[in-house]
Amino acid sequence: MAKTYSELEAWAIFVGALIIGVVLTSVFWAFITIPEDVKKIEKEIKNATESINIEKPSDFITFCDKVDGAPSWDNDGFRQCIVKDSSEKNLIVMNLLCKKFNLSLSYGSFGVKCEGKI
Numbered sequence: 038m039a040k041t042y043s044e045l046e047a048w049a050i051f052v053g054a055l056i057i058g059v060v061l062t063s064v065f066w067a068f069i070t071i072p073e074d075v076k077k078i079e080k081e082i083k084n085a086t087e088s089i090n091i092e093k094p095s096d097f098i099t100f101c102d103k104v105d106g107a108p109s110w111d112n113d114g115f116r117q118c119i120v121k122d123s124s125e126k127n128l129i130v131m132n133l134l135c136k137k138f139n140l141s142l143s144y145g146s147f148g149v150k151c152e153g154k155i
Contacts, residue, residue: 094155097138104130116140117152 042050094110101108101118104127109117116138120127123144131149135142140153 100134100137104134106131114154115152116155117150119148119150121148123148 091112094116097110097116097118098108104118104120106118106120109115118131118134120131127149128142128144131144131151132142134140135151135153138151138153138155140151140155143150143152
C-alpha cells in the first residue's frame, strides 16, 4: 500500500533533503579544493619525518649504566652522567669516563657528575 504524505510532511522531506544536499556538497567542495600551501606543508612534514635519524650514544650510556649512574644526553652533543655516591672509587671511575668522552668532572652534595658537549 502506498502511503500518502500530507503537505507539511512533503515540505519537511524536501527541506531535509535540501539541507543534506547542501552539507554534502559543501564537504565535497572543501575536500577537493584544499589549498596548494596546505598540500605543500603536508608533503614537507612527511619528508621531514622520513629523514630524521636519531642515534643514541650507546657507548656513553653503557659506561654510565655500568657505574650505576643516571645518563642524560641530547642531539646537540650534550652528555651528562651523575652518580649519587661521591666515594673515592666513584671519583676515579668517573674521572675515567670524563677523560674518555672529554667531559668535565664535578662533585658535591649531588654526587659525582661528568658533563659537557662532545
